[in-house]
């Protein structure tokens with residue numbers, strides 16, 4: 309897919325602030341034809357709406373690609389308006405309407421009628437268009453034919469109603485989503501019928517999505533679920549960084565291992581044809597010796613060590629335990645007796661037994677990690693470090709003083725930088741730089757620009773919530789990054805922010821509270837870093853186990869909660885005990901934290917979890933069992 313993001317400064321306000329233009333054409337996608345209708349649509353859209361953001365792509369006439377791109381535009385980019393051009397006719401490759409119908413929530417046939425009537429005034433061939441229009445989530449999607457003239461006519465016939473159509477879609481869905489969120493956050497108080505109507509949203513939802521200014525001071529960012537946030541981040545990584553990820557299937561061994569026939573035992577190299585009995589010891593072979601090519605008779609043998617190269621004319625090794633010394637002189641064995649019948653190839657590791665020349669270092673389904681990757685390369689003579697994404701840490705805050713310095717009034721020590729560095733080391737990431745940014749727009753803008761220029765992943769802490777010095781989101785938008793996550797429905801970590809750009813740069817704006825940063829690092833940053841190391845997608849998240857709760861009772865929060873807990877093994881069964889007060893400023897709650905317990909959000913039929921509840925828990929470290937006991 310050829311992809312280009314065009315962003316413009318807005319001068320007049322329009323409700324159409326983000327537009328997708330999708331050219332669907334085999335020949336334009338291959339480069340054998342030049343797309344005229346897509347760029348023309350872009351000019352028309354720009355003149356009509358002056359949107360802040362236009363996403364323009366060219367893809368072939370392929371059902372799956374069309375469907376996936378439309379889903380990406382509607383579900384991930386949340387574009388207001390999506391105009392497709394091409395693939396609407398009668399030829400066998402034309403499948404745009406079929407792919408579009410598959411993803412629409414509602415059809416809007418009158419838009420097509422308006423466009424058809426306008427086109428029919430110019431040409432009777434307009435009846436040969438099968439285009440469809442409709443709504444998916446908050447996006448209005450309209451198919452148009454694949455010529456410059458046709459898109460002009462079609463756009464002209466509907467352009468005056470598009471802005472209003474989008475206002476209707478956004479208001480409607482905003483309302484529904486706000487109610488849904490309130491239900492999620494406070495399920496003990498489900499909205500009644502009146503509350504669901506547009507004019508009566510009386511229930512004050514603490515997490516409702518607003519404009520963030522004027523009288524509506526709620527965050528303008530929708531609060532999405534943890535799983536949805538993970539999906540969005542992964543889709544961005546796949547979109548922007550897939551090609552950078554090394555394919556482990558391509559590494560082949562340049563040599564055989566072992567490179568020679570090697571003895572598996574300490575013993576005697578013999579000719580199996582010589583049978584058992586008395587043998588004259590005609591030499592000693594140790595690991596590292598050259599391969600011996602001298603022929604010998606069946607009544608002779610070589611003393612040999614494990615790993616030593618087998619003499620070329622021997623075909624069997626008899627271990628020391630199956631022999632007897634008959635004659636020895638000054639510690640040098642002269643004659644021995646073989647007590648068992650020798651058999652060909654016994655205790656010999658053939659050439660290429662462990663890895664043969666041309667064999668893949670990392671077979672299918674077996675992905676390397678920070679140990680096996682450099683070790684496998686070293687075994688075939690190559691020095692290779694495991695993939696190390698460049699990582700930048702920015703801690704924001706005028707209050708921060710680095711440990712080791714004197715604390716003055718109103719200041720606190722910076723623990724986030726140290727914690728994140730140590731976590732990165734724990735998980736094998738070494739290419740790290742860090743900086744502290746002051747709580748000013750200028751300072752943060754400069755630090756963020758610098759970091760995003762040099763690093764693939766920037767982990768920023770603080771400055772993502774609602775304060776007048778919380779500049780992270782604004783800076784990311786001004787750096788023209790796609791800010792696709794502004795809040796997540798979780799505790800702690802609600803203001804978690806994520807943005808990326810087509811250059812494959814990713815920024816995680818973690819909340820400043822130290823425990824919120826700890827939790828969101830594990831749930832969102834670590835999987836992204838693992839992706840960039842080439843890890844298998846199923847292995848990006850922390851391992852999840854089942855544990856039994858030891859605490860008497862824990863009150864549930866309206867948000868799903870990730871609670872730090874210590875693991876106790878009682879005869880192999882795993883129990884979890886919460887690490888004290890869980891307020892997100894109390895760093896001490898990560899002391900002794902072996903897992904993050906997943907607590908469900910409060911609901912009308914569940915307001916707390918009690919002792920004995922079986923819960924999922926994300927494992928934070930390898931040595932995750934703190935105590936072993938015989939009984940509780």
Ligand SMILES: Nc1nc2c(c(=O)[nH]1)N[C@H]1C(S)=C(S)[C@@H](COP(=O)(O)OP(=O)(O)OC[C@H]3O[C@@H](n4cnc5c(N)ncnc54)[C@H](O)[C@@H]3O)O[C@H]1N2
Pocket residue numbers: 703704705707708720721722723724725769770771772773774775778800801802803818819820821822824892893
């Ligand atoms: N009006 C609202 N206020 C807040 C909301 C909200 O929804 N509405 N959300 C709260 C939640 S939840 C969190 S979490 C925090 C997130 O705050 P920020 O990401 O904006 O972070 P800061 O304001 O910069 O700092 C918060 C807190 O953390 C301390 N901090 C920051 N950096 C460090 C560091 N490197 N080492 C140690 N401690 C650090 C900072 O001093 C503050 O105490 O917002 C709530 N507010």
Ligand code: MOO
Pocket residue numbers: 798799800801802803819821824892893
């Ligand atoms: O989500 Mo904040 O992280 O509750 O403290």
Ligand SMILES: [Mg+2]
Pocket residue numbers: 770771772773774775778
């Ligand atoms: Mg703040």
